[in-house]
Amino acid sequence: MTSLERKESLIRITLLLVAFSAVSVLVMITFFIFGEGTPIMLRYGLKKFLFNLDWFPTQGSYGLLPMIVGSILVTSGALMIGVPFGLAGAVFLTEFSSKKMRRIIKPVIELLAGIPSVVYGFMGVVVLVPFIRETFGGPGLSVLAASIILGIMILPTIISISIDSLEAVPPSYREGSIALGATRWQTTRMVMFPAARSGILASIILGMGRAIGETMAVIMIAGNAIAIPRTPLEPVRTLTSNIALEMAYASGEHREALFATGVILFLIIMVLNTAANLTSRKRGR
Amino acid sequence: MALRPAGIPGYLNLREHLAVLVGLFLLGATSILSSSCGRSSAEKSITIAGSTSVQPFADRWAEVYMKKHHGLSINVQGGGSSAGIQAAKSGAAHIGMSSRDLRPEEKGLLEVIVAWDGLAIIVHPTNPVDELSIVQIQNIFAGNIRSWALVGGPDKEIHVVTREEGSGTRGAFLEMVMGRMRISKRAIVQDSNGTVREIVANDPFSIGYISLGLVNERVKAVRLDGVEASVENIEDKKYRLVRPFLFVTSGPPGPGVRDFLNFVLSREGQELIEEEGLIPVYKE
Numbered sequence: 001m002t003s004l005e006r007k008e009s010l011i012r013i014t015l016l017l018v019a020f021s022a023v024s025v026l027v028m029i030t031f032f033i034f035g036e037g038t039p040i041m042l043r044y045g046l047k048k049f050l051f052n053l054d055w056f057p058t059q060g061s062y063g064l065l066p067m068i069v070g071s072i073l074v075t076s077g078a079l080m081i082g083v084p085f086g087l088a089g090a091v092f093l094t095e096f097s098s099k100k101m102r103r104i105i106k107p108v109i110e111l112l113a114g115i116p117s118v119v120y121g122f123m124g125v126v127v128l129v130p131f132i133r134e135t136f137g138g139p140g141l142s143v144l145a146a147s148i149i150l151g152i153m154i155l156p157t158i159i160s161i162s163i164d165s166l167e168a169v170p171p172s173y174r175e176g177s178i179a180l181g182a183t184r185w186q187t188t189r190m191v192m193f194p195a196a197r198s199g200i201l202a203s204i205i206l207g208m209g210r211a212i213g214e215t216m217a218v219i220m221i222a223g224n225a226i227a228i229p230r231t232p233l234e235p236v237r238t239l240t241s242n243i244a245l246e247m248a249y250a251s252g253e254h255r256e257a258l259f260a261t262g263v264i265l266f267l268i269i270m271v272l273n274t275a276a277n278l279t280s281r282k283r284g285r
Numbered sequence: 286m287a288l289r290p291a292g293i294p295g296y297l298n299l300r301e302h303l304a305v306l307v308g309l310f311l312l313g314a315t316s317i318l319s320s321s322c323g324r325s326s327a328e329k330s331i332t333i334a335g336s337t338s339v340q341p342f343a344d345r346w347a348e349v350y351m352k353k354h355h356g357l358s359i360n361v362q363g364g365g366s367s368a369g370i371q372a373a374k375s376g377a378a379h380i381g382m383s384s385r386d387l388r389p390e391e392k393g394l395l396e397v398i399v400a401w402d403g404l405a406i407i408v409h410p411t412n413p414v415d416e417l418s419i420v421q422i423q424n425i426f427a428g429n430i431r432s433w434a435l436v437g438g439p440d441k442e443i444h445v446v447t448r449e450e451g452s453g454t455r456g457a458f459l460e461m462v463m464g465r466m467r468i469s470k471r472a473i474v475q476d477s478n479g480t481v482r483e484i485v486a487n488d489p490f491s492i493g494y495i496s497l498g499l500v501n502e503r504v505k506a507v508r509l510d511g512v513e514a515s516v517e518n519i520e521d522k523k524y525r526l527v528r529p530f531l532f533v534t535s536g537p538p539g540p541g542v543r544d545f546l547n548f549v550l551s552r553e554g555q556e557l558i559e560e561e562g563l564i565p566v567y568k569e
Contacts, residue, residue, distance in 0.1 A: 057450055139444040141473055227470035235473045245476050249365040249451025
C-alpha cells in the first residue's frame with residue numbers, strides 16, 4: 001500500500017464516520033420518538049387515538065382526529081394556493097421570460113425561502129388576519145389565513161425545483177415541438193410538462209412536506225382551536241402546533257400523548273419524503 | 286550552598302522542588318476554583334422559571350435586586366407553571382413560578398405566596414358590553430352563548446379566546462369560573478397572556494381572560510356581577526377572581542436564593558409589583 005493509498009483510505013473512513021453520525025442522529029431521533037410515543041398509543045388504543053374527537057389531555061382524553069384533519073386541511077389549502085402560483089411562476093421563468101430576467105428573479109424567489117417562519121407568521125397576524133376578519137367575518141385566525149401564508153412559504157420550493165426539472169428537459173423536445181408548428185403554450189402544456197412531470201411532482205411533494213411540518217407561523221395565525229373547522233374561516237389546530245403549544249406544560253401521560261402526536265407526524269412526513277424520492281428517481285431513469 | 290542542595294540527602298533537588306511547588310499550586314488552584322464554583326451556583330446566579338403570568342413581575346424584581354447586588358445575575362425564564370414547578374423539583378431552576386395552586390401530586394415543594402393577582406375578563410374597548418355575570422361568562426366560554434346580542438351587545442358572533450392546556454392562567458380560570466363546565470372546543474387557543482391581549486385588542490367581537498396586572502388601554506376589563514376588576518375591589522374582597530402567585534423551591538433555599546426571596550417579600554419588593562398592578566401579600 002503506497003502512502004497515497006493509505007491517505008486515501010484514511011479520508012474515506014473519516015468521511016464514512018461523518019456520514020454515519022448524521023444517519024445515527026436520525027436513528028436516535030426515531031427510536032426516541034417511537035419509544036416515548038407508542039406505549040400510550042397501545043395503552044389508550046390506536047383506533048381511539050386516531051379517531052376520537054376529544055382532545056382533553058389533562059382529563060385523560062386523547063383524540064387526535066381534529067389535529068390530523070387540521071393538518072390535512074391546512075396543507076391542502078396551502079397546495080391549492082402554492083401549486084398554481086408556483087407552477088405558473090416556474091413556467092413563466094423557463095418558457096416565457098428572457099434568460100436575463102430569470103437570472104434576476106430566480107434568486108429573489110429563493111431568497112423567500114430564507115425568511116424565518118416567525119416573520120411570515122407576524123406578517124400574517126398584522127396584515128392578513130385583520131383583512132380576513134374585516135372582509136369575510138369570523139375571528140380572522142383561520143384555516144384560510146394559515147393556508148395563504150403556508151402557500152406563500154412553499155412557493156420557493158415549488159418554483160425552484162420545477163424550474164430545475166423544466167430546464168433539464170432536452171432542448172430538442174422544445175425545438176421539435178415548435179418546428180411542428182405548436183405554439184409556445186401548446187409546447188409547454190403538451191411537451192414540457194409531461195417531460196418534466198416527475199420533477200414537478202417531487203417539488204409539490206416537498207412543498208407539502210414543508211407545509212405540514214411548519215409550526216411557528218401556523219401557531220400564530222391558525223387560532224389553534226381543538227375542533228374540526230366547519231368553514232375555512234374557523235380556527236384550526238395542526239399536529240405540529242399541538243406539540244409546540246402544549247409541550248412546555250405537559251407531564252406524564254400528556255407528554256407521552258404529545259410524543260405520540262410526533263409519531264403520527266413522523267409517519268406522514270416519512271411517507272411524503274419516500275414518495276418524493278420515488279418520483280424523482282423515476283425522473284433519473 | 287543554598288544554590289546547591291541537590292547532593293544532600295533528605296533535601297529535594299531542584300527539579301523535585303519545582304514539581305512539589307507546581308503540585309501545591311495546582312492543588313491550591315483547584316481548591317480555590319472548586320470553592321468559588323460551589324459558591325457561584327448559590328450566589329452568582331439564580332435561575333427562575335415558570336408561569337408566563339408571573340414572569341414580567343419576576344423580571345422587575347430581578348432587575349431591581351441585581352442593581353443592588355453587583356455580580357449577581359438572575360435569569361428569569363417562561364415555560365409555564367407546570368414546567369416551572371417541574372424545573373424547581375428537578376433542580377433545573379432555583380425557583381419555580383406558578384400562577385395556580387400546586388396539585389396534590391406536586392406537593393412536597395416549599396411554596397411562598399409572593400403576590401395576589403386578579404383575573405380580568407377582557408373585551409375590545411369598543412364593545413358596548415361592560416358587565417357580565419359569572420353564569421354568562423361560563424356559558425360564553427362553554428360555547429352555549431354564541432352571540433353578543435344575548436348579553437346586551439351587537440348581533441355578532443362571539444370569538445372566545447382561551448389559553449392552552451396546562452397554563453396556570455387557564456387552570457385558575459377553570460377553577461374559579463368554569464367549575465365543572467368545559468371550555469368550548471371551538472375557542473381560539475393562544476399560548477401567552479400577551480397574545481390573548483393582542484387578539485382581543487384587535488378583534489372587536491372577541492373575549493378572553495388575562496392577568497389583571499397586564500390589562501392596558503387597548504382592552505377593556507368587564508365588570509363581574511357589577512364589580513369592577515380593580516386592585517381596590519380585590520383588597521376589599523369584592524372581586525372574586527383572585528389567584529396566588531407562588532414561588533416554589535425544592536427544600537430550603539440556599540443563602541443567595543433566601544436573600545432574594547426576602548427582598549421579594551419586603552416592603553420594597555411588594556411595592557414594586559403593586560405599581561405594576563398586582564396585589565401585595567401584606568394587604569391580604
